[in-house]
Amino acid sequence: MACSRCQTLPLSVETRGTLLLTGSVRELIDILIGFLEIEGLVFEDAGLELRLHESNLFEFLQRVRAANAFNALERQGISALLLEPGEALSFHAFTRARTLEQWLSLLDAGGLIEILEAKRFVSWFQPILSVADGAVVGYESLLRGQRPDGSLMFPGEIFSLAGDNDLLFQVDRQARESALRCAAAEGISGQLFVNFIPTAIYDPAHCLQTTVGWARKLGFDPGRLVFEVVETERVGDFDHLKRILDFYRSAGYRVALDDVGSGYASLNLLATLKPDIIKIDMEIVRGIDADTQRQSVFRALVGIARDLGIQVLAEGIETEAELAYVAGEGADLVQGYLFARPAPKPPELQRYDWR
Template structure:
């Protein structure tokens, strides 16, 4: 059965069915009935709800928006739910119900919903190099969405819209699968860092089976894949995150924490989770060669990671002097604009010659 959190989109321009409209008080249901009659929309009054047959939710919400017929309190108190053909009202279907206000906000996210519906996510890739000699280790996969006009939607907008409209589950699932598919199409070698948002996974055995299935079908050796926790600082449930990471490790994959060092929470995670790799936050790396405070934090992180047997990756390197400094402190991996910007079709990264020696 498709999962409503990550496989079913809340709005679709194609989907039709029985539209249910209800509210906590009968007076608001009557207000909606007047609206429907004024717009010539046939409906059945079932007492606790109004029913519109063969309706499209997008078209209905657009009509609500364009009419300006409802005030803020009415938009917050009237609920709508679309039942697909043959679907009966159930507790599970009720989880898809939203207020008119929430549906109107989703209209603002239609650009993202269209990308999700058409599966127009792509991955761009940025190389990761070995600190010892600058050899290519692998790539980090970075999400992009292709708009209908061919323009790109970048991660900041994608995840802002996803968080505001409860689309994070759908975005995160498609992003993981897109990373694997695009890397296979490009024939990329080495390790592949695939980002994931732990709050978008409630049960790894269920939520991650499609990702694991894609990896197997595409022939990825588990040892090549590094699943990277993004927004490490926002993790509130350490036990849940550990459960996810244990699932990945049991399947043979490696795990990494992103943006480590930007706050206490990520430091506290190191001893608890013992990831295979930590990515040192770029706010620490940038200008580290001339900032004693950043240098102290960098040295401390590298020392803690070394004691715990964790590899370190310095990300966000933009200058030769930053590179020389992090190499001298003993990082294991490096990444940043100095070597290459993210690209859909990555070329050989720039490698300083001679490569700085620690």
């Protein structure tokens, strides 16, 4: 059965149903009634709740925003819930209720919601090269959102809006599927690095079944796919993350940790999770050829990775000097603007001759 958490949106520009409104005290309900009457909205007064039939929550919130009808305290004390046609009011339905303050914050994420609702995520690709011979061994898939006017929403904005408005589950699922679809459409060969957010997954066997299904449908050999943990340093539940990585491995996929070395949790993560690949954070790589502190961290991480049988990928390479240093100190793979910037079509780079 599909998970409603990641496959449905809390706010839709299209869905209509019965809008329920209530307040923490009776006085707030009276204020609500005054607003509805001024706006000319037809409602049913059920005592401690107001019902607006054939309503769209998105449109209602736009009216609230335009009228500037409630102060901050009132917005925090008024709650709203949209029941879809034929849906009965149940205890489970209350999990979707939010305060007006929360709904209006979600309205600010309307651009992301439109992208999610229309499934307009696309993936761009950046090559990953082997230090041994400079050959392209694969690509990292990088998320982009297409707005209706054709402009792009980049990951910083996407994940900031998603995190602030409880949309990470929906974004993460669509992002993984977009990576696979776009890579298949572009005929990408070699390894494909696909990012995922561990905190957006409840149970890997259930939450990841659509991703595994897409991989099979599109004919990806599991050995080609590397599922990459983003924001590695922010992971709080190592046991949960280990279950996710074990699930991927059991299906034949490889796993990687991103941004390794950017905080104190890295060494514990390496020993506990033993990923196939670590991506050393670009903040360590940047200017490493002239920074002894960065060099010390890099050498320590490479040494631990060697002991654990983990491949090392140095990301964020921008200069020949940075490349020469990480290559000389044991990096297996490299990635960065020196070789190619992310692009909707894989850059025409077969090999980088730097020796």
